[in-house]
Amino acid sequence: MDSIHVRANLDESLNALTDELVRLSSKIDTAVDQAMRAYSDCDVDLAQQIIAKDANINAKRFEIEERCLHIMVTQQPVAGDLRMIVTAMNIVTELERMGDHAAGIAKLALRVEEVPKRDIPNGIFQLASQCRDMVRRALVAFTQRDAGLAYAVADHDDSLDNQYRMLFHKTVAETRDASKSTDHLLSVLFVAHNLERIGDRATNIAERVIFMTSGKLTELNV
Amino acid sequence: MTTQATFQIEQLNFHYGPTQALRDISMAILPREITALIGPSGCGKSTFLRCLNRMNDTIPDTSMSGRITLEGKDIYAPDTDKTELRHRVGLVFQRPNPFPQSIFDNVAFGPRVLGLPQGTDLGELVEQSLRSAALWDEVATDMTGPALSLSLGQQQRLCIARVLAVKPDVILMDEPCSALDPIATGKVEELMRRLKEQYTIVIVTHSMQQAARVSDKTGFFWLGELVEFDETTTIFTRPSVQRTEDYITGRFG
Numbered sequence: 001m002d003s004i005h006v007r008a009n010l011d012e013s014l015n016a017l018t019d020e021l022v023r024l025s026s027k028i029d030t031a032v033d034q035a036m037r038a039y040s041d042c043d044v045d046l047a048q049q050i051i052a053k054d055a056n057i058n059a060k061r062f063e064i065e066e067r068c069l070h071i072m073v074t075q076q077p078v079a080g081d082l083r084m085i086v087t088a089m090n091i092v093t094e095l096e097r098m099g100d101h102a103a104g105i106a107k108l109a110l111r112v113e114e115v116p117k118r119d120i121p122n123g124i125f126q127l128a129s130q131c132r133d134m135v136r137r138a139l140v141a142f143t144q145r146d147a148g149l150a151y152a153v154a155d156h157d158d159s160l161d162n163q164y165r166m167l168f169h170k171t172v173a174e175t176r177d178a179s180k181s182t183d184h185l186l187s188v189l190f191v192a193h194n195l196e197r198i199g200d201r202a203t204n205i206a207e208r209v210i211f212m213t214s215g216k217l218t219e220l221n222v
Numbered sequence: 223m224t225t226q227a228t229f230q231i232e233q234l235n236f237h238y239g240p241t242q243a244l245r246d247i248s249m250a251i252l253p254r255e256i257t258a259l260i261g262p263s264g265c266g267k268s269t270f271l272r273c274l275n276r277m278n279d280t281i282p283d284t285s286m287s288g289r290i291t292l293e294g295k296d297i298y299a300p301d302t303d304k305t306e307l308r309h310r311v312g313l314v315f316q317r318p319n320p321f322p323q324s325i326f327d328n329v330a331f332g333p334r335v336l337g338l339p340q341g342t343d344l345g346e347l348v349e350q351s352l353r354s355a356a357l358w359d360e361v362a363t364d365m366t367g368p369a370l371s372l373s374l375g376q377q378q379r380l381c382i383a384r385v386l387a388v389k390p391d392v393i394l395m396d397e398p399c400s401a402l403d404p405i406a407t408g409k410v411e412e413l414m415r416r417l418k419e420q421y422t423i424v425i426v427t428h429s430m431q432q433a434a435r436v437s438d439k440t441g442f443f444w445l446g447e448l449v450e451f452d453e454t455t456t457i458f459t460r461p462s463v464q465r466t467e468d469y470i471t472g473r474f475g
Contacts, residue, residue, distance in 0.1 A: 007472045076431055078458045079467045215460025 010075045017071065017088050018143055020064050024095050025139045027057060029132055031102035032198065036128045038109040039191060040120055050106035057099035064092045080212075087212040091142060094201040094208075098135065101194040101201075108187045118184055123167045127195040130160050134202035141206060147213040150206035154220035160199040161221075167192050226293065228253045228392060228422040229274060234288035236269055236278070236446075243269045245446045247288070251392075251439075256414060256423045258433035258454065261443035262469070267426045270443065271394050274424065275311035276304055293391070309336055312385030316397040318377030320369035320384075325352075325361050328369045328380055332388035347387060355383035356413045375406025379413065386417075393417065395425040399432065411436050430470055434458045442466045 005011075031050055038047040068089045071077060077085055112118065134153050141149035168189060175185050207220050227250035236244035244266045251257050259267040272278045273290060276297065290297050297307055309332070320328050329348045338344060348365070352358040357379040361372070369380055378398060385393055395414075399407040414423055414436050427433050433440050434454060441451040442463075450457065450466040461467045468474050 010472070078430065078434070078470050079461055081471050082459060 010071070010077065010081065013067075013071045013075065014081065014084060017064070017067055017085070020060075020067065021088060021091055021095070022139060022143060024057065024060050024064065024092065025135060027053075027060070028095050028098045028102065029135060031057070031099055032105070032128060032132055032135075032195075035102040035105035035109065036125065036191075038106050039112065039187075040125075042109065042112055042118075044110060047106040047109035051103050054099050054103040058096055061092050061096035065089060068092075083212045083215060087142070087208040090208045091139075091205050094204050098198050098201050101198050104194045105191050108190055112184060112187050119180075121167060121171070121188060123163060123170075124188060124192055124195070127160065127163055127167065127192060127199075130156070130163070131195045131198040131202065134160065134199055135205075138202045138205040138209065141209045142212070145209070145213050147210050150209035150213075151220070153206040154203045157199050157203040157221050160196065164192055164196040164199075225252055227251060227291075228293060229424075230289075230291045230294075232289045234270070234273060234290060235286065236266075236273060237285045238269075238281070239283045243446050244273070247448045249441060249448060249451050251422060251424060253422050254418055254420070255438040256418050256425060256436055258437035258440045259424065259426045259443060260428075260430060260433050260440060260470075261449075263428075265443040266446040267441075267443045268396055271396055271424060271426050272313075274392070274394055275308050275313055276302075277308075277313065279304065305336075309388045310390050311392045311394060312388065312390040314378070314381050314385060314393060314395040314398045317401050318374055318381050320372070320377050320380050322368070322370055324366045325369050325372070325380060326365040329383050329387045332384060336388055348383075351383040351387040352380075354386050354417070355379045356409065356416070357383055373406070375402050375409060378402060378406070378410060382410075382413065382417075390421065392422045392424065395423065397426055397428060400428065407432070430458070442469060444469065 031053065034046055035050050037043060038050060068085050071085055075081075134156055137149060137156075138153045140146065141153060171185050171188050171192070174180050175182055203221055207218055210220075211217050229251040231247055231249050231251075234244055234247040235242065247270060259270065261267050269278065273286065274297075278284055278286070286298070292307070292311065296302070321331060323331075326348055329351050330344055333342075333344060333347055338347070349358060349362075352361060357376060360376060361367070361380075369377065372380060378401075382393070382398075399410050402410065411432065414425070417423060418438075425433075425437065437454045439451065440454045440457040442449045442457065442461075442465075444465060450461055450463045452462070456462075457466065458470065461470065
């Protein structure tokens, strides 16, 4: 027999856990992308699919949590391993909530069907693109254990928040225009709010990555 | 005001013949805390433990330098009474080692040899020691029974009672649970938590979970050096030295 690697089992478990989180984050990315398409195209079928798939995301979250508990019980991880698993448990909760935000946008897509002449501000698609990018980079920071990238994700959230505020004020101002549908403008606000929350959750992931790499619990973007 | 250390160890070096077993160890062991020493076999943790009550003096061809003070007094000073030192700093061994005598006589052994303080009743002292060692309820009805008929876990608590009977300040424990099953281990650990209200405890253990469960401070030894010494929570969540992290996460050792 070759030399025995005492951590083989633990390393395999941790790698599998990381892969599961990356796969789940990819599902979230797809859900947000599709939710925005369903919203902009008034695609009811697509919206319903996203809402249905959210149940799978919720189930996956519990599966990943079970996996974390199993590793804790069977391997009793400490130090960096323990911080990684605690971080994974936090990340999976954030991802699951992001899935809820995507489903929230899809539900708005179901309601806008009847609104005529919809004018969707371009800024909302920029918000979507940026928050998806933040989530992707937060996950890279996690897999690469890159605290610098985690800080960069948090910095980006400031810019996302500013864009959200501008879009919010502009949209609220438009509600005074009697020619515009209040329902539609409200839906724009709700979509933007869901996207802004996804950005906040990406920042939460970044905070956890900093905990994982340094052991320090920090709040970014207070 | 800072708490005075029970033991203050300064630049301790220890050799077995030409082999250096401890290198420049400096640390403070605080009163009424449990200090755990961890590290791979041969790292020096038991040698260090035995320096604290001069048990290594019995081993030929050894040498030691540096300074160890117990409540401010150098325990290696020429005028140190080693018997008194070992009575103040008791040692519990890896395997329970009761004498082939009755339960009562085991606990009474130390007080009989050292002499009972005036006005002390031996029977009361034995009972008090057995109660403190959480063994009284299990043996009270037959104190004349042979100690060797007890279970291993009970024997280990009897050995702890034997140490307590001479009213020590410090209890050293060298892998005290390594021969015990999980239930007996749990009892000894719970006992340690209770005893630390009155005593300073230093434990050598190979079980990192045990160190994490019972101790306030943990020291990691490697190749005779004290690599890291810190709060137990810090050691097991965010150690500051990579070698500590590598050891406790099973990357070497």
